[in-house]
Amino acid sequence: MKFTLGKNQKLKSRKAIAQLFIEGQSAKSFPLKMIYLPMDKNENPEIKVAFSVPKRNFKHAVDRNRIKRLLREAYRLHQHEFFEGNNKTYNIMFIYMGNKMPNYVEVESKLKKLFLKFKSSLPATEF
Known part of the structure; x- marks a missing residue:
C-alpha cells in the first residue's frame, strides 16, 4: 500500500472546483470544513482533493502554506482508511x-x- 498523494489525485481544474462549490455538500469539524461532490467513477476514477486556507485568517503565505502542508500530510497518511x-x-x-x-x-x-x-x-450503499 502506497501512501502517496500524486498529481492525478489533486483537484486542479477551475471548472471542477467551481462545480464543487455550486453543487457540493459540506461537513464541518471546526476548524476544518470539507466540501465534497460525488462523481461518476467512469468519468473520474480517482478521488481528487484540494486544500485551502483563507488569506483573511492568515496574512502571511508561509503560514497558509504550512497549514496546507499539514492537511496534505494528514490526508496522505490516512486516505486508505x-x-x-x-x-x-x-x-x-x-x-x-x-x-x-x-x-x-x-x-x-x-x-x-x-x-x-x-x-x-452517506447512505450505507456508498461504502
Whole structure:
C-alpha cells in the first residue's frame, strides 16, 4: 500500500472546483470544513482533493502554506482508511477555517473526526 498523494489525485481544474462549490455538500469539524461532490467513477476514477486556507485568517503565505502542508500530510497518511471499500469517487476540498496556527496532532484528529461525520452522512450503499 502506497501512501502517496500524486498529481492525478489533486483537484486542479477551475471548472471542477467551481462545480464543487455550486453543487457540493459540506461537513464541518471546526476548524476544518470539507466540501465534497460525488462523481461518476467512469468519468473520474480517482478521488481528487484540494486544500485551502483563507488569506483573511492568515496574512502571511508561509503560514497558509504550512497549514496546507499539514492537511496534505494528514490526508496522505490516512486516505486508505477513509476510502477503504468505497465504490464511489469524489471531488473534495478541505478548508481550514480557524485563525490559530495548528500543530499536526490537532489537524490529524480533526481530519479523522471530519471523515467520520462524512461517512455517517452517506447512505450505507456508498461504502
